[in-house]
Amino acid sequence: MILLARYLLKELLGPLVVWVAFMFLLLFVMQFLVGTEVLLGSAVTLSDVGRLILYLTPHFLVKALPIAFLMAILLGLGRLSEDRELTALQALGISPVQLLLGPVAIGLVLGGLMALLAFTAQPWGLTSVKALVNEVIKKNVAGDVKSGVFYEDLSDLTLYAEHVSRQGGEWTHVLLHDDREPSSPLLVLAQRGRVNMRGSDDALRLVLEEGEVHRANRSTTDYSLLRFEQGEVSVGLGSSMNRKGNRFRSQKEEMSPGELMQAAEEAGKSGGDPRPFWMAIHMRVSNAVAPFSFALLGTPLAIGRKQGGRAWGYLLTLGGYVLFYVLSRVFETLGNQQKLPMLLAAQLPNLLFITVGVVAMWRVSRSGTVR
Structure with a gap:
């Protein structure tokens, strides 16, 4: 069993690193294009760009890890299925359920890492990004004003x-x-x-x-x-100056758990609605649980797909992540509107994916991995 776990970890960690790097680069390019006028200003230095990458890294990792993990499961376990290695393992008496060991272990580690980033490094990084962008805008204005030329970028x-x-x-x-x-x-x-x-x-x-x-x-x-x-x-x-690209974060993502709880308390005392702040905390916990639910869902999808179905598998994986994101936003809205308990609203997408994953694994276990 230990040898099997090590083998599965080896097959999953390589694709995971590659997909995390790809998603990180994609997210950074998208944010860079949003803030082009700021980040390509006359006063911007390589040090400023380096600080920006450092500050945004926790935020990007929180966004990239779940989808990268799903793609890694599809690529790693899918290769074993295509090469008939899963068939050989099944012939040795290893059931599909035992193949969950590697993905679940990685999912739990990623979940802990995401929780740590979401509650500590991400608020710090986004707050620092805000200060950095404001600093860069000020330097750009100071550097872009020229003698005898009207400056109209404000x-x-x-x-x-x-x-x-x-x-x-x-x-x-x-x-x-x-x-x-x-x-x-x-x-x-x-x-x-x-x-x-x-x-x-x-x-x-x-x-x-x-x-x-x-x-x-x-x-x-x-x-x-x-x-x-x-x-x-x-x-x-x-x-x-919002049009100059100072849009790297949302206000609640900048706030630490203590600040969210304080804001909820102040909103309650002033007659406001504290639920959005409490909901933000529950959603961070929900996002940290997502790798575990993705492991339970992604594993049967990867080992149970037909030969030559890689393109369909990628499409299904991306569709599953989009569905998870949409469900998260819908249930978050219902939680803010008091139509669902906040804890249930935050965890309902995970519960649905876990349920579908358990059913899919049960069907794969009954039919075997041979296709």
Whole structure:
């Protein structure tokens, strides 16, 4: 039995590593394309890209491990089936149920790893990504403003500097037109200006010195003039600059379990709905259980398929993962709407896949592995 387990682990771990690497690369390319304007800015360095990959790695692993594990089971055990090795094992008295040992063991390890990542490294990484993207956007703005050229990449803002220092950090004779309130636009003229790189919040802050603010009301004849020694114009990165790719995460994924529970408690005290925060915790546990349910379902699909059915097997595997994802979202919505208990809503996709896997294994055991 130990020899069989080692052999199965060898057959599964190789494809698993390959599929995880492939899915990781695919997910990174997709996110990279979303944030191209940010990540290909003039101020982005290789260090920034390296930090981005590091911060996104836990999130990508949580997304990639389940589907990669399913594909590894199909490829590893499917090869044994196609080469008639499963038939030989059955002739030696090894039942299909015993072949579950390797996939289930790997599934439990992957589930533990996913739980660890989802509750610790993933929130840390996504929070760090948010800070990194904001930092890169600020550096890009500071570097992209050129002498004598109107800069219009900020939503509803137009920036002009007569002279920009070589390092791109200081502007001289600055003009800023703020049209975020169309009824009363602002015109700011300043002797000097720069980007405040020290801010850590979700805002781009433009520091202007020795200038004046002109405000006109388009609906009336009112006109205001204000002179200042130093002031800041704040631009929200989450809204005004959302089109520049600052969309690498959802808010709940950034939060640790403690923060989710605190948010649920605060929502309950303020009359809000705490269920989405509790549901987020249950969904992380559900995702960690997914490799185990995939092991129970994927093994009979791999060893029970017909010869030459590899393409059909891949299609079935991908379809199964899509179905699992869709069911997870549907049941999560039902849990948030109080139509199902939260624990049941989160684990119902796993329970369904486990049930189908047990039935499929029972049928394979009765009919044997020969096809």
